[in-house]
Amino acid sequence: MTPRHADVEVGHALPAQTFRLTRADLVRYAGASGDFNPIHWNERFARGVGLPDVIAHGMLTMATAVRVVTDWVGDPAAVVDYGVRFTKPVVVPNDDTGASLTVEAVVAEKLDGGLVRVDLTARSGGDKVLGMARVLVRLP
Amino acid sequence: MPLDQSFAGRSYPPTTPYLVGREKIREFATAIDDANPAYRDVEAARALGHPDLVAPPTFAIVLSLPAAHQVVLDPALGLDYSRVVHGEQRFELSRPIYAGDELTVVATVEKIRSVAGNDIITTRGDIATTAGEPVGVAYCTLVSRAPDEGPA
Numbered sequence: 001m002t003p004r005h006a007d008v009e010v011g012h013a014l015p016a017q018t019f020r021l022t023r024a025d026l027v028r029y030a031g032a033s034g035d036f037n038p039i040h041w042n043e044r045f046a047r048g049v050g051l052p053d054v055i056a057h058g059m060l061t062m063a064t065a066v067r068v069v070t071d072w073v074g075d076p077a078a079v080v081d082y083g084v085r086f087t088k089p090v091v092v093p094n095d096d097t098g099a100s101l102t103v104e105a106v107v108a109e110k111l112d113g114g115l116v117r118v119d120l121t122a123r124s125g126g127d128k129v130l131g132m133a134r135v136l137v138r139l140p
Numbered sequence: 141m142p143l144d145q146s147f148a149g150r151s152y153p154p155t156t157p158y159l160v161g162r163e164k165i166r167e168f169a170t171a172i173d174d175a176n177p178a179y180r181d182v183e184a185a186r187a188l189g190h191p192d193l194v195a196p197p198t199f200a201i202v203l204s205l206p207a208a209h210q211v212v213l214d215p216a217l218g219l220d221y222s223r224v225v226h227g228e229q230r231f232e233l234s235r236p237i238y239a240g241d242e243l244t245v246v247a248t249v250e251k252i253r254s255v256a257g258n259d260i261i262t263t264r265g266d267i268a269t270t271a272g273e274p275v276g277v278a279y280c281t282l283v284s285r286a287p288d289e290g291p292a
Contacts, residue, residue: 034205039225
């Protein structure tokens with residue numbers, strides 16, 4: 001059931017989730033999004049420009065992280081504003097396991113107009129990979 | 141190489157109209173491994189009160205990244221794209237994007253700066269239907285990392 005604005009309290013923690021991102025996921029996202037920057041699929045190129053290895057598209061991390069919110073509300077159209085800073089790259093090794101992305105979310109503020117602000121914390125390999133990750137959600 | 145500061149404030153013509161297709165929304169949902177039925181099942185989307193499939197909250201990147209590329213790939217700007225990583229991204233949505241929407245983006249250069257040798261450019265993409273209805277704004281900050289920097 002979709003949470004109701006009146007029932008949601010500041011500090012409420014949404015169910016956290018852990019996601020896996022493999023090289024195959026990066027290739028699939030490159031195709032679907034049209035972002036074929038080789039740092040997301042070509043190890044030689046990534047290292048050549050000073051990156052530790054192939055890194056995930058920031059946009060794939062962003063899209064994955066907001067799942068914690070859209071799974072909570074049910075209707076993804078409830079998201080009216082979503083912004084992040086990409087603070088550290090999500091490094092994706094060339095193996096079958098890939099990178100792990102753990103996302104926590106907490107209701108940070110209740111606003112007028114049925115809006116709540118949810119703040120996300122996303123971690124991969126011990127690093128916080130998103131900063132200022134804020135989602136405005138409209139609830140009934 | 142410092143960026144050409146005269147780009148700040150510059151606006152570009154609207155992008156070629158992009159028709160949001162159901163299969164593109166489904167493909168994008170698969171690529172982000174999201175099984176939400178509002179992205180896949182028209183009846184499920186209608187049951188939520190929507191006219192057609194809903195695009196995921198970050199779907200607009202499909203339109204707004206090419207709009208930003210108009211700016212950042214312009215050789216006159218002087219950005220080294222091989223060293224570019226995504227710095228920040230934000231979507232303000234006036235309404236959800238639906239299958240069947242025909243959208244264009246007007247890109248504007250919001251800000252150009254240089255911090256510790258990194259060239260940083262923020263573009264704003266105003267997304268609207270071809271009928272002129274505003275749909276949202278995508279803010280995209282790209283960072284061209286300083287050449288002598290170690291691994292990020």
